[in-house]
Amino acid sequence: MKLSVLLLCALVAVQAALLAAPSAQAKGLQVGYYNKKCRKGVDVEGVIMWHIKRAIKKNPRVGAALVRLVFHDCFVRGCDGSREAPANIGLAAFDVLEEIKADLERKCRGVVSCSDILVYAARDATKILSRGHIDYKVPGGRLDGMYSSAYEAQAELPDSTFTAQQLIDNFARKNFDAEEMVILSGAHSIGMAHCSSFRGRLTAPSGEINRDYRNLLNYKCHQSANPAVVNNVRDEDYKTVARFMPGFKSRVRKIRDLCCRINGS
Ligand code: HEM
Numbered sequence: 001m002k003l004s005v006l007l008l009c010a011l012v013a014v015q016a017a018l019l020a021a022p023s024a025q026a027k028g029l030q031v032g033y034y035n036k037k038c039r040k041g042v043d044v045e046g047v048i049m050w051h052i053k054r055a056i057k058k059n060p061r062v063g064a065a066l067v068r069l070v071f072h073d074c075f076v077r078g079c080d081g082s083r084e085a086p087a088n089i090g091l092a093a094f095d096v097l098e099e100i101k102a103d104l105e106r107k108c109r110g111v112v113s114c115s116d117i118l119v120y121a122a123r124d125a126t127k128i129l130s131r132g133h134i135d136y137k138v139p140g141g142r143l144d145g146m147y148s149s150a151y152e153a154q155a156e157l158p159d160s161t162f163t164a165q166q167l168i169d170n171f172a173r174k175n176f177d178a179e180e181m182v183i184l185s186g187a188h189s190i191g192m193a194h195c196s197s198f199r200g201r202l203t204a205p206s207g208e209i210n211r212d213y214r215n216l217l218n219y220k221c222h223q224s225a226n227p228a229v230v231n232n233v234r235d236e237d238y239k240t241v242a243r244f245m246p247g248f249k250s251r252v253r254k255i256r257d258l259c260c261r262i263n264g265s
Contacts, residue, residue, distance in 0.1 A: 034112060039107075067122050067126060067187050067190065080148075081113060193228060194229075202218055219243075
């Protein structure tokens with residue numbers, strides 16, 4: 001984040017800690033937390049939704065980036081708006097968060113935390129990408145962290161090379177059971193991954209990976225040094241699906257007609 005935005009996040013953290021925050025923390029988070037926190041006419045959640053709609057229209061990749069970002073933020077020290085992790089670098093979504101923060105500072109200075117902006121933004125992205133199928137209320141009142149550690153983030157976030165047991169253990173440390181971990185991992189039905197993140201899996205025994213899908217991924221990963229490939233065959237181009245997974249082609253078309261094409265790729 002730009003220094004100015006970082007400072008504003010810190011400002012909200014301090015203000016919230018000194019003023020509204022003790023009560024917010026004591027009462028816990030609330031749905032509609034910002035309803036009466038700004039001057040009349042400023043609808044905080046509405047402002048965030050407006051920006052997210054615009055950003056996804058311009059670049060649909062932003063939606064998946066936000067969903068991933070909320071996981072990375074909340075998994076380490078809780079949702080605190082921190083960003084110091086190599087895994088976060090380069091995510092287009094930071095620009096959008098900065099834009100929203102700056103707009104909200106103009107409209108309602110020193111009130112809305114970066115961590116709340118991120119959580120609302122990811123919820124809104126999910127709603128837009130699912131064409132309204134996924135819609136839920138999000139309580140607000142989070143405080144921004146004053147401390148952000150790249151080391152901690154690297155140590156606590158699950159690595160793409162983990163075995164199933166390592167993943168289960170990793171999530172258990174955050175009080176998630178295996179079922180919750182699998183449900184959360186469903187977020188990978190959108191977005192992209194660089195080949196370096198999964199190349200090691202492509203040599204797995206044939207019982208562990210679909211042969212046609214392995215061939216498709218091998219083909220994709222040889223197109224350049226370390227390309228990013230869509231996480232879901234639904235978002236793959238027809239020509240490639242037809243070549244490697246012909247039986248899947250008509251299904252891809254049906255799924256897209258029913259729902260969406262989420263990556264803008
Ligand atoms: C179970 C442990 C998890 C591991 C090991 C993992 C790992 C990864 C990796 C390696 C990538 C691709 C990064 C790249 O190469 O560019 C990725 C992408 C992504 N992850 Fe996860 N992840 C996990 C859990 C989650 C959870 C819980 C969520 C959200 C609830 C999530 C949301 C996403 C999204 C949306 C993307 C696509 C991002 C984009 O297209 O910009 N992941 N994840």
